Amino acid sequence: MTMLVRRMAVLVAALPLLISALGPVADATSRTDHVRHAQVACPGKRAFKERCAAWRLWLRSGRVIPLKDARVFQPNSTVLAPLALSPHGSTVAYFRTRDDALVVRDVTTGKVRTVPGVTWQSGDRMQVRLSPGGRFAVIYYGDVYTERSRVVDTVTGQARTFPFSPLHISFSPDNDYVIAYNADNPVGSVVVYSTSTWTEVRRGTQPGALSMGGTTVAYVDQNGGTPYIRLRDVAAGASAGAAIKVPSGEFDRGLAWDQAGHLDLLTVIGKTPSGDIIYRWRRANDGMRILDTFAIDSIRSIPPVGSVMK
Numbered sequence: 407m408t409m410l411v412r413r414m415a416v417l418v419a420a421l422p423l424l425i426s427a428l429g430p431v432a433d434a435t436s437r438t439d440h441v442r443h444a445q446v447a448c449p450g451k452r453a454f455k456e457r458c459a460a461w462r463l464w465l466r467s468g469r470v471i472p473l474k475d476a477r478v479f480q481p482n483s484t485v486l487a488p489l490a491l492s493p494h495g496s497t498v499a500y501f502r503t504r505d506d507a508l509v510v511r512d513v514t515t516g517k518v519r520t521v522p523g524v525t526w527q528s529g530d531r532m533q534v535r536l537s538p539g540g541r542f543a544v545i546y547y548g549d550v551y552t553e554r555s556r557v558v559d560t561v562t563g564q565a566r567t568f569p570f571s572p573l574h575i576s577f578s579p580d581n582d583y584v585i586a587y588n589a590d591n592p593v594g595s596v597v598v599y600s601t602s603t604w605t606e607v608r609r610g611t612q613p614g615a616l617s618m619g620g621t622t623v624a625y626v627d628q629n630g631g632t633p634y635i636r637l638r639d640v641a642a643g644a645s646a647g648a649a650i651k652v653p654s655g656e657f658d659r660g661l662a663w664d665q666a667g668h669l670d671l672l673t674v675i676g677k678t679p680s681g682d683i684i685y686r687w688r689r690a691n692d693g694m695r696i697l698d699t700f701a702i703d704s705i706r707s708i709p710p711v712g713s714v715m716k
Contacts, residue, residue: 439467440495441513442700444708446478446486461489463498463513466698471513476500486706490534493662493713497540501526510540510560522563535715537577544575544715566604574613575715579665583620587613598640610640615661615713622646624669626658633658635671635690650690660712672712685710
């Protein structure tokens with residue numbers, strides 16, 4: 407009996423260390439249980455701030471995670487504060503209420519990290535977009551996005567800018583490369599940069615979702631009436647694979663590569679009787695296999711996005 411009591415005492419003493427090692431399990435999910443969309447719940451037709459609950463993350467499993475530390479509204483306004491999802495929904499970025507710092511939360515682990523040097527700027531309209539896995543944040547200032555924007559490494563806080571007004575920014579799945587359309591060039595061109603050195607590695611003409619290696623873009627071609635996903639070699643300007651037809655009755659909302667070379671297509675397929683928008687994720691280069699279908703309220707919601715930042 408004495409030996410049993412001793413063993414139980416050892417286990418009880420070790421329990422806090424075990425819980426600490428496991429991390430914040432209350433907010434952790436599986437590695438594949440990503441965010442479908444984010445939403446603020448405000449009863450009634452008008453967004454009175456005192457009636458609105460915290461941002462909530464709706465996951466593929468059906469779980470709902472409240473972001474109690476996230477700013478909901480911009481200061482002195484009923485305009486929603488910036489909140490961004492990474493292309494496949496594994497991470498979310500938002501401004502924390504207690505110190506107005508920009509933070510990135512990994513929903514698969516529950517871990518939150520503060521982005522060094524980035525805080526809410528009072529009086530500034532800001533928007534945030536995330537790269538795959540939340541490694542980089544593109545921060546837009548003002549009402550015209552192309553006038554003021556910068557790319558911030560969310561781990562180190564290092565900020566970069568483009569030497570032109572960028573549009574259609576897209577990162578490779580491993581975040582080694584970024585492509586942007588040069589809006590200042592009257593002819594139109596895209597430039598691929600290495601994110602480690604911020605030096606140009608290649609040029610082209612077609613923007614789109616950037617693949618591993620930063621050599622290929624995927625985009626939806628609407629010409630001819632029937633939309634097709636096309637792959638193009640950035641530097642050569644030539645086709646990099648067979649065209650893939652977008653299913654009839656579905657409207658593309660984004661493309662996203664993963665590190666295994668899968669190309670996923672996000673579409674809108676219609677509305678529910680109550681008016682909610684129905685989204686669908688498909689694996690484009692695997693026979694358009696359906697990955698997920700879900701509906702969201704179009705009011706006060708942040709829908710999923712592809713990897714191309716408009």
